[in-house]
Amino acid sequence: MKFKHKAFPxxxxxxxxxxxxxxxxxxxxYDFSVEPEDISEVESKKRSLKVIHRCTCEEVLQLIxxxxxxxxxxxxxxxxxxxxxxxxxxxxxxxxxxxxxxxGRLEISTQIIATSNIDIFSSHDLNxxxxxxxxxxxxxxxxAIGDEIQLSCDFNKISFESLITIDLSDDLEDDEYLIKVKAxxxxxxxxxxxxxxxxxxxxxxxxxxxxxxxxLKDIYLHVLQAISSDEELKDSIVERTIIKQMNKxxxxxxxEPNLDExxxxxxxxxxxxxxxxxxxxxxx
Amino acid sequence: MKILSLDxxxxxxxFLDENPEDTVLVDDFSYAVELLGLRFIDSEYELxxxxxxxxxxxxxxxxxxxEQHNCQSIYSNFSSLTPADATDERLWSxxxxxxxxxxxxxxxxxxxxxxxxxGHIKNHYLIKNNRNMLRDNAISRLWWxxxxxxxxxxxxxxxxxxxxxxxxxxxxxxxxxxGTSSNENVLEEIFKIMKEGFDKGIEWNRPxxxxxxxxINFVFGKSNLAVLDQESIGNxxxxxxxxxxxxxxxxxxxxx
Numbered sequence: 001m002k003f004k005h006k007a008f009p010x011x012x013x014x015x016x017x018x019x020x021x022x023x024x025x026x027x028x029x030y031d032f033s034v035e036p037e038d039i040s041e042v043e044s045k046k047r048s049l050k051v052i053h054r055c056t057c058e059e060v061l062q063l064i065x066x067x068x069x070x071x072x073x074x075x076x077x078x079x080x081x082x083x084x085x086x087x088x089x090x091x092x093x094x095x096x097x098x099x100x101x102x103x104g105r106l107e108i109s110t111q112i113i114a115t116s117n118i119d120i121f122s123s124h125d126l127n128x129x130x131x132x133x134x135x136x137x138x139x140x141x142x143x144a145i146g147d148e149i150q151l152s153c154d155f156n157k158i159s160f161e162s163l164i165t166i167d168l169s170d171d172l173e174d175d176e177y178l179i180k181v182k183a184x185x186x187x188x189x190x191x192x193x194x195x196x197x198x199x200x201x202x203x204x205x206x207x208x209x210x211x212x213x214x215x216l217k218d219i220y221l222h223v224l225q226a227i228s229s230d231e232e233l234k235d236s237i238v239e240r241t242i243i244k245q246m247n248k249x250x251x252x253x254x255x256e257p258n259l260d261e262x263x264x265x266x267x268x269x270x271x272x273x274x275x276x277x278x279x280x281x282x283x284x
Numbered sequence: 285m286k287i288l289s290l291d292x293x294x295x296x297x298x299f300l301d302e303n304p305e306d307t308v309l310v311d312d313f314s315y316a317v318e319l320l321g322l323r324f325i326d327s328e329y330e331l332x333x334x335x336x337x338x339x340x341x342x343x344x345x346x347x348x349x350x351e352q353h354n355c356q357s358i359y360s361n362f363s364s365l366t367p368a369d370a371t372d373e374r375l376w377s378x379x380x381x382x383x384x385x386x387x388x389x390x391x392x393x394x395x396x397x398x399x400x401x402x403g404h405i406k407n408h409y410l411i412k413n414n415r416n417m418l419r420d421n422a423i424s425r426l427w428w429x430x431x432x433x434x435x436x437x438x439x440x441x442x443x444x445x446x447x448x449x450x451x452x453x454x455x456x457x458x459x460x461x462x463g464t465s466s467n468e469n470v471l472e473e474i475f476k477i478m479k480e481g482f483d484k485g486i487e488w489n490r491p492x493x494x495x496x497x498x499x500i501n502f503v504f505g506k507s508n509l510a511v512l513d514q515e516s517i518g519n520x521x522x523x524x525x526x527x528x529x530x531x532x533x534x535x536x537x538x539x540x
Contacts, residue, residue, distance in 0.1 A: 140507030
């Protein structure tokens, strides 16, 4: 369960757009960058994560300056059963990481955590529901939680399209096609006529955009749906490859995505080689 | 070292789906390579496979001792692998089908299978997901258990193996509750507390063990224990162990 939906026995400070309103106007966010930027490069496995913590709640900041709370950055990778925590009392943090320790989905998040007992805490910015209340924190309690960022670390630079295989199927009607998302590949089964048409459109740069606007868009949609719902695909090559694509477009799928949301992302993935390419040709 | 390519693994999976009772992959892998057109690619792995000495015994009483020996043999000989390398399904499947196949065949004999032959081969020779990599693949599970036993600085590997191999339920729970066990300092305290308890004569039992790990997860939901120092983590976890393993009072009818 994501933290933003979780109930805590104390107020938790979050980012402005988290939907959690324990605090009225204060927020906790962070800026994050990786150097060198391309995390999928294999030449060197050393990277630095630069994190700048931005907390606007005066009372929480006071706890950090008194060293009763600290900023932490969590670097988590389920695939390599790794969960590392980096603590600091400064709002800027440089974290060295070795990509040899991680593979697949890398989850980065930040928190502000109590490091000692805090007996009485309150803030002038707490939601009215808490007005007049004081809270106590034990070591380890989360005072603030930042949004999670996902990165993808992989051995090879595998392009999404290289995972797609197109096969003819005698079981399908001439104009039908079926998309099967597997861990290692995406298989598209096609009826005879559409398979021929696909080959025709694919072979010509002028007609290729029509494929991106139709079948390729459908493939992206199916994959997005599959990775949102199928546990078997977690950390599969297909998931890791689409996450790379999502990172390029700065896309984070919500916890319970609906068809419209996923369809919107699929359209963005194919826009450059579909609508944009055709628009340029027709000078629109 | 040459390893099977990804498309070859997929071919193997498809073959097993279509021929669920065919055992050619286990019986004669060289023939299967030709039959399915499997491809090998060069990898950067340079592993002293010839130094690996795996024991497989039919006798159950030696199983735990053998498991520890095998984990240590794989982990120490393959110490050049990073955790990222050790997620490579191509490497583990190649070792299962080829260089270490005689061990795999004896340790996970097809004749003792509970599922279909295809299911059995997929489970112990291939890697479908993370759970499968940690628990079922005949060789990768040894490396990952070896790693778990060797990563905690404050616990000797022998002591860690005593906990990890006490029961598969405990091991699986530790591996699957990654929220807790993936924090090395928390795992270290879990090992220490359990070892201390078992050395004092407390007997492992499934409900108490599950309750202990569940209660750690519960505490983790509210507090991030991994930020604390070893002593503080121990102070929080020890009462949870005592409570979980405290002999339960028998409740006699009528309940009050």
